[in-house]
Amino acid sequence: MTTTSAPPSSPPQRREPAAQKRKGRFGDRLFAGASTGSGILILLVLAGVAVFLISRSIPALTADTADLPNEEGLGAYIGPLIFGTLLAAVIALVVATPLAVGIALYITHYAPRRLAALMGYVMDLLAAIPSVVYGFWGIATLAPALVPFYGWLERNLGFIPLFSGPASVTGRTMLTVGLVLAVMILPIISAISREVFSQAPALHREAALALGATRWEMIRMSVLPYGKSGVIGGAMLGLGRALGETLAVAIVLSASGVVTFDLISSTNPSTIAANIALQFPESSGLNVNVLIASGLALFVITLAVNMLARWVVNRRADFSGAN
Amino acid sequence: MAKRIDVSDLDIYYSSFLAVQGVNVSIEPRSITALIGPSGCGKSTFLRSLNRMHEVIPGARVEGKVVIDGQDLYGAEVDPVDVRRQIGMVFQRPNPFPTMSIYDNVIAGVRLNSTRMKKSDMDDLVERSLKGANLWAEVKDRLNRPGSGLSGGQQQRLCIARAIAVEPEVLLMDEPCSALDPISTLAIEDLMTELKERFTIVIVTHNMQQAARVSTATGFFNLSGVGQPGRLVEFNPTEKIFSNPEEKATEDYISGRFG
Numbered sequence: 001m002t003t004t005s006a007p008p009s010s011p012p013q014r015r016e017p018a019a020q021k022r023k024g025r026f027g028d029r030l031f032a033g034a035s036t037g038s039g040i041l042i043l044l045v046l047a048g049v050a051v052f053l054i055s056r057s058i059p060a061l062t063a064d065t066a067d068l069p070n071e072e073g074l075g076a077y078i079g080p081l082i083f084g085t086l087l088a089a090v091i092a093l094v095v096a097t098p099l100a101v102g103i104a105l106y107i108t109h110y111a112p113r114r115l116a117a118l119m120g121y122v123m124d125l126l127a128a129i130p131s132v133v134y135g136f137w138g139i140a141t142l143a144p145a146l147v148p149f150y151g152w153l154e155r156n157l158g159f160i161p162l163f164s165g166p167a168s169v170t171g172r173t174m175l176t177v178g179l180v181l182a183v184m185i186l187p188i189i190s191a192i193s194r195e196v197f198s199q200a201p202a203l204h205r206e207a208a209l210a211l212g213a214t215r216w217e218m219i220r221m222s223v224l225p226y227g228k229s230g231v232i233g234g235a236m237l238g239l240g241r242a243l244g245e246t247l248a249v250a251i252v253l254s255a256s257g258v259v260t261f262d263l264i265s266s267t268n269p270s271t272i273a274a275n276i277a278l279q280f281p282e283s284s285g286l287n288v289n290v291l292i293a294s295g296l297a298l299f300v301i302t303l304a305v306n307m308l309a310r311w312v313v314n315r316r317a318d319f320s321g322a323n
Numbered sequence: 324m325a326k327r328i329d330v331s332d333l334d335i336y337y338s339s340f341l342a343v344q345g346v347n348v349s350i351e352p353r354s355i356t357a358l359i360g361p362s363g364c365g366k367s368t369f370l371r372s373l374n375r376m377h378e379v380i381p382g383a384r385v386e387g388k389v390v391i392d393g394q395d396l397y398g399a400e401v402d403p404v405d406v407r408r409q410i411g412m413v414f415q416r417p418n419p420f421p422t423m424s425i426y427d428n429v430i431a432g433v434r435l436n437s438t439r440m441k442k443s444d445m446d447d448l449v450e451r452s453l454k455g456a457n458l459w460a461e462v463k464d465r466l467n468r469p470g471s472g473l474s475g476g477q478q479q480r481l482c483i484a485r486a487i488a489v490e491p492e493v494l495l496m497d498e499p500c501s502a503l504d505p506i507s508t509l510a511i512e513d514l515m516t517e518l519k520e521r522f523t524i525v526i527v528t529h530n531m532q533q534a535a536r537v538s539t540a541t542g543f544f545n546l547s548g549v550g551q552p553g554r555l556v557e558f559n560p561t562e563k564i565f566s567n568p569e570e571k572a573t574e575d576y577i578s579g580r581f582g
């Protein structure tokens with residue numbers, strides 16, 4: 001293999017035409033200005049939303065307990081909503097994450113290449129379905145289908161508080177909502193997991209295989225440790241979506257403002273977003289402020305989850321520094 | 324543990340592309356065999372076919388026979404996973420598992436064999452393997468630190484420790500020193516000379532001085548042309564290859580007249 005080495009090059013030209021130089025500088029300034037402007041704009045929008053939420057919820061925060069819609073205080077009104085929001089999102093996360101990891105592993109390491117590409121498209125399609133469609137699917141198909149299953153849960157696992165019943169006859173329960181949300185966040189988590197799993201370095205996969213690892217052992221030794229923080233980040237993004245989901249929950253859930261861990265009965269806590277959507281058209285005066293205050297709570301929760309996700313994802317830098 | 328390797332009429336394909344053709348060679352136990360040749364001539368492909376690692380690439384297959392002490396590696400009932408447990412491999416770039424400690428890296432292969440081991444036995448094995456790889460003195464105080472924190476040469480010796488911890492019959496090395504500085508290279512070469520008392524070693528190298536320094540036998544791979552399969556042109560004792568090669572192509576290559 002002959003390699004032709006480049007002839008000793010002349011020293012790079014330092015001198016540039018003055019006009020071109022000035023033009024380059026102008027372009028630089030324009031670009032810097034545009035990107036700084038975009039950055040400031042996003043901060044302004046965020047600050048605007050925060051100011052709106054805070055200023056409009058002050059009347060609710062300072063109002064007399066007796067004037068509030070439930071006459072028991074703001075905490076007693078928003079508390080169950082926060083509880084319901086978190087409960088639905090956590091159910092969705094617990095169901096969707098293992099499934100999404102399994103799908104991502106299948107697509108990246110088990111499926112034949114063509115099937116893998118097809119499945120990738122299908123998962124992306126799942127993300128493109130509007131949430132109102134998920135809501136209708138949930139109430140029209142999933143909920144009735146789950147009714148016998150809830151009855152079975154109550155009879156056989158009723159000693160667990162989660163399934164103490166009485167089982168809903170419509171199926172419009174917290175568990176149904178959690179499952180609908182799980183299907184909705186599945187594409188997000190599996191897409192991010194797929195991405196990190198496919199980037200697991202061949203170097204480490206071969207290291208495991210050369211030691212005599214089976215495919216699953218190879219995945220456990222090199223792919224999963226590498227992708228762990230990416231999966232966590234994807235799960236947090238999914239959690240963010242599940243927390244804010246409005247329509248699907250509003251359509252499916254039969255809500256009654258209680259705090260209960262019973263997932264299969266017909267009395268369920270509502271979620272913040274669904275509650276706002278359902279109550280807002282019929283609200284006026286202080287009631288609107290109360291709803292906005294609940295929105296502020298959702299804003300804070302979602303912000304916290306997203307910051308947590310970002311922090312987790314950023315920690316990946318420590319891992320990839322290897323070699 | 325060292326075993327003899329007999330390769331006969333081995334053709335290696337990637338899908339329909341014939342990458343290596345007609346390799347016939349016998350590799351002696353307790354020796355170091357070097358494989359040299361220009362880039363893309365199939366040395367690494369041949370090396371990887373010795374523990375079926377080339378099958379990681381979809382479409383890769385072989386025709387012919389690779390027999391290690393009477394056992395055909397490509398027999399119908401042979402599981403590639405079992406082959407790789409008997410035939411260890413060290414790669415061009417050091418590849419310790421980045422999320423594992425030094426200790427866990429060394430026993431990673433042993434853990435795969437799923438035999439329950441006492442903690443004291445594992446400690447002994449880690450110490451023995453790291454001593455075998457000439458790394459013990461440098462890392463004995465930080466066994467629980469990540470393996471990726473070591474220098475490149477230390478990482479490569481850690482990979483060797485990991486490979487020899489499972490007591491393989493053969494150790495394959497794919498340009499183990501090409502990413503290392505001369506001092507680390509020397510450390511690994513010394514190590515190879517010690518290891519050949521226990522293992523059969525096959526090494527691919529681009530460094531002809533290295534082949535001349537460490538190996539007992541040398542094989543020269545070459546392409547007859549672009550798009551043609553690689554062939555084992557000459558296989559002889561290292562002394563003969565470097566002083567009086569049989570083939571003109573070998574002489575041209577090692578004297579730097581081409582390549």
